[in-house]
Amino acid sequence: MFLSLREIKKSKFRYSLICLVIVMIAYLIFILTALANGLSEANRQAIDSWNAEKIVLNSDANGSLDQSTITAQQAKKASADKRADITQMSANVQTLSEGNKVGSQVIGLNKKQFIYRDLKIVKGHNFTNDNEVVVDQSLLETDGYHLGEKVKFSRNGHVFKIVGTVKNNQLNVAPVIYATNDAVQTEKFGTDMNHTISAMIYRSDVKKAVDGTQIMNIEDFIQDIPGYSAQNSTFEFMIAFLLLITLVVISIFLYVLTMQKIPYFAVLKVQGVSNGYLAINVISNALILSIVGVVISGLLTFLTSISMPAAVPMTFDITLMGAVAVMVILMSIIGGLIPMRTVAKIDPAKAMGGS
Numbered sequence: 359m360f361l362s363l364r365e366i367k368k369s370k371f372r373y374s375l376i377c378l379v380i381v382m383i384a385y386l387i388f389i390l391t392a393l394a395n396g397l398s399e400a401n402r403q404a405i406d407s408w409n410a411e412k413i414v415l416n417s418d419a420n421g422s423l424d425q426s427t428i429t430a431q432q433a434k435k436a437s438a439d440k441r442a443d444i445t446q447m448s449a450n451v452q453t454l455s456e457g458n459k460v461g462s463q464v465i466g467l468n469k470k471q472f473i474y475r476d477l478k479i480v481k482g483h484n485f486t487n488d489n490e491v492v493v494d495q496s497l498l499e500t501d502g503y504h505l506g507e508k509v510k511f512s513r514n515g516h517v518f519k520i521v522g523t524v525k526n527n528q529l530n531v532a533p534v535i536y537a538t539n540d541a542v543q544t545e546k547f548g549t550d551m552n553h554t555i556s557a558m559i560y561r562s563d564v565k566k567a568v569d570g571t572q573i574m575n576i577e578d579f580i581q582d583i584p585g586y587s588a589q590n591s592t593f594e595f596m597i598a599f600l601l602l603i604t605l606v607v608i609s610i611f612l613y614v615l616t617m618q619k620i621p622y623f624a625v626l627k628v629q630g631v632s633n634g635y636l637a638i639n640v641i642s643n644a645l646i647l648s649i650v651g652v653v654i655s656g657l658l659t660f661l662t663s664i665s666m667p668a669a670v671p672m673t674f675d676i677t678l679m680g681a682v683a684v685m686v687i688l689m690s691i692i693g694g695l696i697p698m699r700t701v702a703k704i705d706p707a708k709a710m711g712g713s
Contacts, residue, residue: 365639366646369615373647376611380604380651381658384686387600388659389672391682394593396671397531401589402580404465404529408442408473412560413579417572421582423556424448428571430553435568440561442471445542445554449511451497451535460501462493463529464511466542472561477536481505482522488541492522494533500669501533511545530583531671597682601689608644608693616640616697623704633702640701644694648687656683 366373399406414436419426423446433443445466452459467474469486477484477492482505485492497503497520507520518537527534539555547554567573574582581587616623623636656679663674 363646366643372615373643376608377647377651377654379607379611380648380686380690381654383600383604383607384652384655384683385658387597387682387686388655388679389662390593390597390600391678392659392663392672392674394590394597395675395678396673397593398586398590399526399673400528400531400671401583401586402529404463404527404534405576405580407476407478407524407527408559409476410442410559410561410576412562412564413574413576414558414560414564414567414571415556415574415579417567417570419572421574421579422584423579426556428555428558432568432571433553433555433558436558436571437560437562437564440472442473442559443468443539443555444473444557444559445539445546446556447511447542447546448530448532449545451493451503451509451511453503454508454510454517458502460497460503461532462497462535463532464535464537464542464545465529466537466539466555468539473559474536477524479522480525482520484522485537486521488538489516489518490521490537491518492524492536493520494527494535495523495525496528496533496668497535498523500667515545516541601685604686605689605693608648608690609696612640612644612694613697613700615643616700620700620704623701627704636701637695637698640697641691641694644690645687648690651690652683652686 414428415421415423415426416428426446447464447466449462449464450459451462451464474484479492480495481498482492491509493503498505503509503520505520505523508517509520510517518541524534524536527536543554564573626636627633659674659679663672666672
């Protein structure tokens with residue numbers, strides 16, 4: 359380690375360039391990780407907040423909440439143990455002047471069931487009648503809505519008043535708006551299909567499905583959200599590819615530097631220095647550079663997190679970032695191992711011009 363520090367101090371410019379490359383790659387990986395995590399959460403935050411185990415949908419809905427309808431007769435036959443009925447509707451929420459339209463997920467709740475009771479109100483209060491709604495806080499923070507404002511979901515639709523907000527409640531990367539089941543059913547189906555719901559959410563296991571319905575684990579349901587799995591796979595591939603680039607870049611830089619230092623290594627070998635000690639020197643170089651690079655990129659990521667607008671779906675998870683940092687350092691160490699074969703094969707006599 360001492361030899362590595364002396365070497366880095368002597369060749370500051372060369373090693374600074376390597377460190378700069380690591381900083382840029384690690385910073386990009388951190389940002390992509392935060393973006394992937396943020397988008398993933400924006401797809402499922404509301405579902406996670408329900409703390410449920412199972413969801414029951416229409417058997418013809420293909421796992422889609424948007425396409426599911428469960429009749430009052432089916433709901434009556436289903437188990438009522440730890441159950442919450444929801445009615446879902448995708449809609450553009452807008453002010454009464456028909457301005458500031460925002461795509462949203464409207465969820466109707468039964469006030470006697472657990473999802474309604476467990477809503478964590480940040481500002482205001484929970485809705486108490488068919489004319490009130492509780493909205494995700496992002497509608498206030500990024501879209502300009504405010505408590506007490508009156509909104510509607512269609513040109514001639516019913517008028518609702520925003521009476522409260524909840525935090526981190528998005529679904530399909532859209533803010534969730536909670537209202538009564540009756541209000542959402544009327545907005546979605548009209549008065550002809552009253553008491554028709556979209557799904558039944560359970561906090562207990564459901565053994566038997568009513569005819570025309572299907573039971574899904576909550577995690578399986580989340581994986582079936584359109585684009586969710588493909589989006590996560592894309593980001594995972596990008597991050598893995600960047601880690602591979604880190605490995606290649608470090609190995610190339612250290613290989614070139616090792617080739618330039620062959621005469622010095624030859625002198626050390628003549629003096630009795632072992633291949634193991636020289637290997638530790640090269641690996642120490644990679645370790646020091648990667649740690650410094652990760653720390654700097656971590657600071658840049660922190661500055662980015664506090665300056666990023668709330669509208670950008672990025673979530674900076676310390677545990678996840680720590681795991682990514684370890685992976686970057688590990689790739690750098692592996693990259694440092696690649697030139698070891700060259701170091702081990704150095705012949706002091708040939709390297710110093712002997713025959």
